[in-house]
Amino acid sequence: MVYSNILKNLHKHISLTQEEEEYFLSLLKYQEVSKKDVVLHQGEVCKHLYFVNSGLLRAFFTGQETKEATIMFAMEDWWITDMHCFLQQSAAMVSIQAVEASTLLKLSKHDLDSLYSTVPAFERFFRILMQNAYVREQVRVLENLSLPAEVRYTNFMKKYPQIVQQVTQKQIASYLGITPEFLSAIRATKRL
Amino acid sequence: MVYSNILKNLHKHISLTQEEEEYFLSLLKYQEVSKKDVVLHQGEVCKHLYFVNSGLLRAFFTGQETKEATIMFAMEDWWITDMHCFLQQSAAMVSIQAVEASTLLKLSKHDLDSLYSTVPAFERFFRILMQNAYVREQVRVLENLSLPAEVRYTNFMKKYPQIVQQVTQKQIASYLGITPEFLSAIRATKRL
Numbered sequence: 224m225v226y227s228n229i230l231k232n233l234h235k236h237i238s239l240t241q242e243e244e245e246y247f248l249s250l251l252k253y254q255e256v257s258k259k260d261v262v263l264h265q266g267e268v269c270k271h272l273y274f275v276n277s278g279l280l281r282a283f284f285t286g287q288e289t290k291e292a293t294i295m296f297a298m299e300d301w302w303i304t305d306m307h308c309f310l311q312q313s314a315a316m317v318s319i320q321a322v323e324a325s326t327l328l329k330l331s332k333h334d335l336d337s338l339y340s341t342v343p344a345f346e347r348f349f350r351i352l353m354q355n356a357y358v359r360e361q362v363r364v365l366e367n368l369s370l371p372a373e374v375r376y377t378n379f380m381k382k383y384p385q386i387v388q389q390v391t392q393k394q395i396a397s398y399l400g401i402t403p404e405f406l407s408a409i410r411a412t413k414r415l
Numbered sequence: 416m417v418y419s420n421i422l423k424n425l426h427k428h429i430s431l432t433q434e435e436e437e438y439f440l441s442l443l444k445y446q447e448v449s450k451k452d453v454v455l456h457q458g459e460v461c462k463h464l465y466f467v468n469s470g471l472l473r474a475f476f477t478g479q480e481t482k483e484a485t486i487m488f489a490m491e492d493w494w495i496t497d498m499h500c501f502l503q504q505s506a507a508m509v510s511i512q513a514v515e516a517s518t519l520l521k522l523s524k525h526d527l528d529s530l531y532s533t534v535p536a537f538e539r540f541f542r543i544l545m546q547n548a549y550v551r552e553q554v555r556v557l558e559n560l561s562l563p564a565e566v567r568y569t570n571f572m573k574k575y576p577q578i579v580q581q582v583t584q585k586q587i588a589s590y591l592g593i594t595p596e597f598l599s600a601i602r603a604t605k606r607l
Binding site for chain 2: 261284286292294305306307309316317339343346347349350353354356357358360361364365368369
C-alpha cells in the first residue's frame with residue numbers, strides 16, 4: 224500500500240484519528256520519477272513538499288561560478304523541498320533531482336496550511352520535522368568548522384551507507400564542502 | 416514590564432488565554448548579564464533556551480584549529496540556544512556570550528516539554544520558530560555558494576545595522592565565512 228511508509232513516518236511523532244488520517248491522505252499526490260528526472264528546477268516556483276516513499280533525491284545549486292553543488296540528500300522516509308521558496312511560493316534556489324527511480328508523495332502549500340488549521344497535531348509533527356532539519360544544518364556547519372574532511376567523509380559513509388552506494392563521488396564531495404580531487408586523495412589513503 | 420517583549424513576540428504567531436499566558440510566564444527565569452558575560456560555555460550541558468529581552472548575544476565555536484568562529488547572533492526579540500544540545504540536554508558545541516549588557520528570559524527543556532503538553536498552541540509557535548531558523552540556515556548556505564563576499568557583507572550591513580554597530584569586524588568576518596583581512600579589504604574599497 225503506497226501510504227504505509229508515510230503513515231509510519233507520521234506515527235513516529237503523532238497519533239491521528241481515522242478521519243484525520245483519511246483527510247491527510249486525501250491531500251497527497253503520488254508521483255513516480257525515473258533516475259535523473261528533475262522534480263523541481265532552480266528558478267521555478269517551488270510548489271510542493273515531497274515525502275520520499277521509495278528511492279533517493281538530491282537538491283543541488285547551480286551558479287555562475289559554482290558548477291553544481293549538492294546541498295541535500297533525501298532518502299526513503301525523508302521529506303525534502305526548498306523550504307524557503309516553498310513557504311514563500313517563490314522561485315526555487317535549488318533543483319531537486321531523482322538520484323534513482325523514486326516514488327514520491329507530495330503536498331502543496333495550500334493543503335499544508337489547510338492541514339494545520341484542520342488537524343492541529345500536524346503543528347507538532349512539522350515542529351519536530353523543522354527542528355530536526357534546523358539541528359542537522361547547525362551540526363553540519365559546526366562539523367565543517369571542527370572536523371577534518373577525512374573524518375567528515377568517514378562519518379558520512381557510516382551514517383548514510385545507502386546514499387554512498389547511489390551517488391557520485393562528486394556529489395558527496397560538494398555536499399561535504401571539499402573538492403572531488405581532495406576526496407579522491409582521502410579515498411586513496413583509505414583504500415576505499 | 417519585563418514580559419511585554421516576549422508577549423509581543425508570541426502574539427506574532429499565536430493567541431493565548433490569560434491563564435495560558437500566566438502559565439507560560441511562570442516558567443520563565445529572568446537573567447541580567449553584563450557585556451562579555453558567557454551564559455553558556457562550550458562543553459557544559461546546554462540547559463536553556465534564551466529569549467533576548469534587550470541587548471545582543473552571539474554564539475561562537477572554539478576549536479583546536481579554529482581560534483573562534485561566530486556562528487550566530489541574536490538581537491533583541493530573538494531566541495537563541497545550541498538547539499541540538501538543548502534538545503539532547505548534552506554538552507554544548509558552542510559558547511553563548513553577551514555582546515553588550517543584556518536582559519534574558521530563559522526556559523528549561525523540562526518546562527518547554529510541559530508547555531507543549533499543557534498549551535498545544537506552543538507547538539505552532541515553535542514550529543514557526545524552528546521553520547524560520549531552518550530557512551535562515553538554508554539561505555545562508557546558498558548565499559555562501561552564490562554571492563561574492565562583498566555582496567554578503569553589504570547585505571548583512573543593510574539587514575542587521577544594530578548588530579554591525581556592536582560587534583567586532585572579526586566576529587562579522589567569521590560569521591560570513593571570510594578572513595578578517597579580506598573583510599578589511601572590502602571595507603577599504605567601499606570606504607566604510
